[in-house]
Amino acid sequence: MRLAEIKQNIKNQLISSYDTVELNSLLPLFIEHVTGWNQVQQVIHLQDEIKPSWEKSFQEGVVQLLQNKPFQYITGKAWFLGNEYFVNESVLIPRPETEELVEWIHEYAQIVNKPLQIADIGTGSGCIAIALSLLLSEAKVTGIDVSDKALKVAQKNASTLHANVSWVQQDILMSASLPEKYDIIVSNPPYIPLREKENMENQVTQYEPAIALFVSNEDPFIFYKMIARLGKQALNKNGQLFFEIHYDQATALMNLLDEMNYHAELRQDMFGKDRMIRASLKK
Ligand SMILES: C[S@@+](CC[C@H](N)C(=O)[O-])C[C@H]1O[C@@H](n2cnc3c(N)ncnc32)[C@H](O)[C@@H]1O
Incomplete structure (x- = not known):
């Protein structure tokens, strides 16, 4: 033919x-x-x-x-900030809004202008950790995930892209501390309440890992709360949390961080949706 x-x-x-x-x-x-x-x-x-x-x-x-299998899982390839990443069904397909979160951190790092210690919690394909390590050559970056299958993908990507990242398998919801102290803790954690599943595209719910997407309806901020709590010990002076968030959760999450003694700043994505938060402990 x-x-x-x-x-x-x-x-x-x-x-x-x-x-x-x-x-x-x-x-x-x-x-x-x-x-x-x-x-x-x-x-x-x-x-x-x-x-x-x-x-x-x-x-x-x-x-x-x-x-309905996502094309990225068929080819095993997804693009993130100009680099090709290997993906399989153990990891979330990197999204464009997450690129904007990395760009925000890059902007911040240029202002601070010193070698940074960074943790990426819920690293998945490793896209955030690897992109930051490539953009900030002096940064020391650690990627954390509960899933060993995801960490294998992240390691493979780091090796292909020649990124120097340390990987840690850790269940963040069962943790009393983080491995080290950091200037930046970034996370794009699971944040979709389970009740939204029925209205989501079959392409996402059928193929992307549920552990990467969903949180309980009763406690949708569980990851943010836990990371903000851990951040109190694990953030260096002037340390920052950077979160990707559900566009619908901004006000509630800003209030929660305020109650937890963080000063938080909100940013919109390219579609004008509330999508990212930066937070630092109040002085
Ligand atoms: C929304 S995905 C983000 C993946 C990647 N950082 C990105 O932005 O494309 C969330 C990640 O959190 C991880 N995760 C879920 N529960 C976790 C836990 N209790 N502790 C650590 N990581 C967890 C999942 O395995 C998944 O890789």
Whole structure:
């Protein structure tokens, strides 16, 4: 079968499940994933016969896409701040709003202008910890996660991207302390109350790890509370907490941090949604 035919064939199979814009951006990436041909090469090879093994890979990929599997889990690749990360179903797919959190920390680090000790709690793919270590060459960064499978992914990413990060397996909800003292503790913890699950896209709830997403309806701030509590001992003088938050939880979370003796600042993401908090202990 020629590439042009297979391309049409894939389109026909996916058109009822994906909208045209999504499909048109997905298709060249899918073809590149299977053939290794970039977009220019795909045009050059359009009328070429493709290998039977590629036909098989295309068909397997289509089946997975029809089952709503996120494209990043099919290819095993996700982009974060210009770098390619390996991902599998043990880790959350890094999101663009998390890139903005890292950019905020980078901005802050440039103002402080000294080597920083940083902990990333709930590191998942390691994207926050690794990006910070690459951006701040003098920083000492530690990534913490309860999941050993996630930590394996994070370690693999650090090795591929030549990032110098230490990894610690620790259940933050069962911890009386953190491994060291830090200038920055960053976390994008699980923060979606379970009751929201039924309204979420099947693509997320079926494939992304529940342990990375959900918290109980009764105690949705459990991770923030715990980290803020641990931060009282583990933050160096002028130390900062940086959190990614649920856009709907900003006011309640700001109040909670205030009650816990933190001065907190809120930031919006590129869509104008309340998405990030920076907090430091009141003087
Ligand atoms: C929302 S994901 C964030 C992943 C990554 N930092 C990112 O921003 O893409 C939350 C992470 O917290 C981890 N996690 C969940 N419960 C935890 C716990 N009790 N202690 C430590 N990490 C936990 C999950 O394994 C998951 O990797």
